Amino acid sequence: MTDKIKDRLDRRAVVAALLRGRSNAIVVSALGAATYDVADVGDHDRNFYLWGAMGGAAMIGLGLALAQPDIPVIVVTGDGEMLMGMGSFATLALQNPGNLSVVVLDNGLYGETGSQETHAAFGADLAKIAASCGLEDARTLTTMDDVETLAPRLHSLRDSPSVAVVKIAGGNKPKVMALRDGAINKGRLRAALGLPVE
């Protein structure tokens, strides 16, 4: 049962639309294309780019969201990365931070490793999985109108986390060389939050 959604969205356009209005939000991007997409919108001292730690993006977002409850935290990841850390949905639901959003860019493909199909391509529905873990504000987006409607929610404080699975087109975009030194990235983000760099 391969997923046959037509007119899937352009990943770069989706991420640009979601981050365009950012003010104080912190953005964590998962390894691979999500990091390139976030960097493509423009480098920002509140971005934390992952180049590894697969499966950990949402949990980094949770630690951040609990530490900074008045600042929106947006995790941008892919379907493959989220599948690896799927249990985090249940963990997020128990903590229920209203300043955390997880955006899953779902093309049903492991784009970094040769575009093999993910479980999402065969019916694993990450929005339903998130919802059944207790994350009630979980939805699947298929149009740019949906994306534009979601955008302001990501930058606001709510009662519970938001999960959005965005159906994007396959095909790799040009890599954007985001900051790769995680120690420097860590210090830069902490400084931007007014914290000691170390």
Next chain:
Amino acid sequence: MADSSTDTSLPDDSRQDWADGIFDVLKSFELTQASYVPDGGHVRLIERFQADESIAAISLTTEEEGVAQSAGAWLGGARSVLLMQSSGVGNCINMLSLIKHCKFPFLTLITMRGEWGEFNPWQVPMGSVVGDCLSLMGVTVMRADRPEEVVQTVRSAASMAFLGGTPCAVLLSQSLIGAKDFTK
């Protein structure tokens, strides 16, 4: 019930008095997040975290979630601790790349299985290499075998982690916890 010469079990919760000492030390470091995979050896400490409104007690589905969450906490200016059993260390290995590469402070307290009086041989393969695995991933390993060592060891590890930025693990010996009695 076995006689005292062969009894390695945990008779009751009273043997976890040291857990209160750990809690006090971590409170003195202004810790505000604590994540855990439920574990018999950490029962008391988990209950202390759950009862403290100033600390987010985070139940995980697998231990590596706690490695990532600890990193996120530090990014946001908070201190966290990860509680797990020795078997969970194996689940954390690749996620510890995040700690090592980014030089995150990291503190984990690990109750040991697969050593002192272990009845279940399935615990031995991981339990016997926990220290080596952590060392290979750049985590400094300390160990407490006796109740009176626990508080000072945890204080030392917390200082190195939160004040010095060195990832630290404290192995809490199975002799502190007692061996699980499968005959009862």
